Amino acid sequence: MKATQRTVRLELAEPLRIxxxxxxxxxxxxxxxxxxxxxxxxxxxxxxxxxxxxxxxxRLLSLAAAELARFTDPETALEALREGAIARQRAAxxxxxxxxxxxxxxxxxxxxxxxxxGATAAPRAATxxxxxxxxxxxxxxxxxxxxxxxxxxLKLKAGTPDPEDDLARIRAVRAAxxxxxxxxxxxxxxxPAQARELLPRYAESGVEAVEQPLxxxxxxxxxxLAEHSPLPVIADEDAVDLEDVRRxxxxxxxxxxxxxxxxxxxxxxxxxxxxxxxGTGLMLGCLTASTLGIAPAVHLTDRARxxxxxxxxxxxxxxxxxxxxxxxxxxxxxxxxxxxxPRATAPDATAAPQEAGEPEGREHHDDxx
Numbered sequence: 001m002k003a004t005q006r007t008v009r010l011e012l013a014e015p016l017r018i019x020x021x022x023x024x025x026x027x028x029x030x031x032x033x034x035x036x037x038x039x040x041x042x043x044x045x046x047x048x049x050x051x052x053x054x055x056x057x058x059r060l061l062s063l064a065a066a067e068l069a070r071f072t073d074p075e076t077a078l079e080a081l082r083e084g085a086i087a088r089q090r091a092a093x094x095x096x097x098x099x100x101x102x103x104x105x106x107x108x109x110x111x112x113x114x115x116x117x118g119a120t121a122a123p124r125a126a127t128x129x130x131x132x133x134x135x136x137x138x139x140x141x142x143x144x145x146x147x148x149x150x151x152x153x154l155k156l157k158a159g160t161p162d163p164e165d166d167l168a169r170i171r172a173v174r175a176a177x178x179x180x181x182x183x184x185x186x187x188x189x190x191x192p193a194q195a196r197e198l199l200p201r202y203a204e205s206g207v208e209a210v211e212q213p214l215x216x217x218x219x220x221x222x223x224x225l226a227e228h229s230p231l232p233v234i235a236d237e238d239a240v241d242l243e244d245v246r247r248x249x250x251x252x253x254x255x256x257x258x259x260x261x262x263x264x265x266x267x268x269x270x271x272x273x274x275x276x277x278x279g280t281g282l283m284l285g286c287l288t289a290s291t292l293g294i295a296p297a298v299h300l301t302d303r304a305r306x307x308x309x310x311x312x313x314x315x316x317x318x319x320x321x322x323x324x325x326x327x328x329x330x331x332x333x334x335x336x337x338x339x340x341x342p343r344a345t346a347p348d349a350t351a352a353p354q355e356a357g358e359p360e361g362r363e364h365h366d367d368x369x
Contacts, residue, residue, distance in 0.1 A: 001074060002034045003065030003100075007054060010045070010290060011316040017133040019159025019189035021048070028290060029057045031065070033100040035074055040104025040337060042096035043293035044260065052092055060093040068097070074104040082266045091241070095264035099296045099338065102265065106337035113339070114299040114332050117265065124331040125301035128155040128183055128308040136172045143177040151328035153181045155211075155308055159189025163198055167205070174206045183306070185211040188237055195225055203230040209306065211256060211283075212236040219244070223251035234283055234306070245271050249278040254306060256285040258297075265296050272303045281305035291320035295338040298323045298330045319343055 007029050015024040031042045044057050067086050071077035078101040080086050081094070088094050106113045114123055129151045131142055143154055156173060158166040166186075174182060184207045190198065195213045202210065209232040214222050216237035226233035232253035239245050239255040241262055248255060255275070257268050272282050283306035284297050291312045301307050309330050312318045322340035324331045333339040 001068050001071055001077065003068050004032045004034070005058065005061050005065065006030045006032075007058060008319065010288070010319075012288065012314050013316045015132070016130070016157075016288065016314060018157045018185075019133070019187045022132075023288065026288060027054045027057075028293065029054065029061055029096070030292065031061050031096050031100045033065075033068060033074060033104050035104060035108075038104060038107050040074065040100040040102070040107060041292055041340070042099030042101075042103065042296075043289060044092045044096040045287055045289045045293060047092070047260075047287060050090075050092065050261070052090065056090075057093065060089045061096065063087075064089055064093060064097045068101075074101045074108065077101055078105055088263070091263040091267075092260040095259040095262075095296070096293075098264035098266065099259075099292075102296065103337040110336050112299070112332060112334055113265075113296065113337060114302075117269070117299060119299075119302055121302075122332045122334050123299060123302040124329055125304070125307040125309075126152050126328055127310050127325060127330045128153040128181075128306070129310050129313065129328065130155045130157065130185075130308070131173070132157045133160055133166075134169070136169050139169050140172050140176040143173045143180070146328075147177045147180050149327060151180070153183065153307075153328070155183040155185055155310075157185050157187065159186035163190075163194065167198075167201060170202065170207065171205050182207045183209050183211065183308070184231075185236075186213050188212050188215040190214060192221055192225060196228075199225075200230050207231060209234055209254065212238065214238075219248055223248060226252040229253075232281075234281075236285065242267060242270055242274065246274055249275055249280050252280055254281040254283050256283040256306075256308070257304075258285045258287060260287050260289075260293075265300065268297070268300060269303075272300075283307075284309060286311040288314050290315065291318050291323050291340050292338070294330075295320075295323050295332075295340045299332045299338070301330065301332070 011025045026046045028045045190213045211234040219238040234254035235252045236256040282304040284304040285308045288311040
């Protein structure tokens with residue numbers, strides 16, 4: 001098998017402000033695996049929070065590509081990856097490699113990825129749409145536009161220095177979108193005392209669940225908060241991998257599984273199995289990424305209680321298409337593999353990729369999320 005990679009810049013339609021940072025763009029590295037004239041694709045994106053800059057992603061994907069070259073076909077390579085016979089890299093890199101192999105295996109079989117994973121019907125689900133920390137008037141305008149366009153779930157970022165600012169914004173959005181389900185995400189900005197004081201007020205405001213209200217690093221504190229919380233508490237930064245989830249299963253109301261965080265589809269399925277019967281629900285989340293980066297998780301949406309797969313919808317221009325979402329619903333579809341394809345107007349997506357191990361020049365940018 002032959003592997004190539006290409007680095008591109010993804011600009012957001014508008015800067016996304018959360019409690020700890022603001023992001024306007026990030027870079028994505030696309031991995032393409034080719035065998036017998038057919039191709040599969042995967043994507044990894046930069047993240048300062050996870051310590052992944054562009055050079056690191058390019059280097060690690062080149063190492064992974066060198067390992068893939070020793071396999072005669074993608075099916076064997078995929079099985080080896082899942083059995084640990086391929087050296088595991090950082091979670092985001094492993095997820096991108098698995099994505100490319102799954103895509104190629106599906107193309108070769110003439111079947112969509114969800115079929116390879118045991119689902120017969122193409123998954124589709126209403127996705128949350130994220131609203132960053134914005135002035136009240138802009139948040140209200142966005143909420144009205146999104147709900148008119150079909151979105152029924154809005155995820156609101158919180159964690160400003162004055163909690164009253166957040167409350168005012170969420171209440172205004174609630175009034176502007178009375179029928180929408182509201183999720184809240186402070187990204188770990190609150191102390192336990194603040195959370196105990198604020199959660200009842202958000203419950204009264206119609207918020208459905210809160211994601212990672214406490215600073216990560218003390219999952220026991222998160223579990224104690226969840227025990228008495230008037231709102232479901234979903235762990236995110238404190239639920240990175242399978243072992244984290246096992247420690248929290250039955251002690252929080254949900255865990256946010258991001259493929260780039262846990263290591264890909266196979267690990268996500270193991271997490272889903274570990275949660276069965278525990279009372280803890282599965283949330284599928286994502287980083288800001290293109291359709292290519294979001295697509296693998298869309299094939300898992302039939303297994304989750306909460307869906308937050310809108311990373312591609314935050315971009316000024318998504319260079320891939322195939323999973324929908326602009327009407328509030330993401331769809332896996334029945335096309336072979338991941339079911340995604342480059343947009344005709346995306347020269348970066350259709351240009352010849354670099355050989356793995358020969359990263360191209362790149363433009364510097366500030367990536368804070």
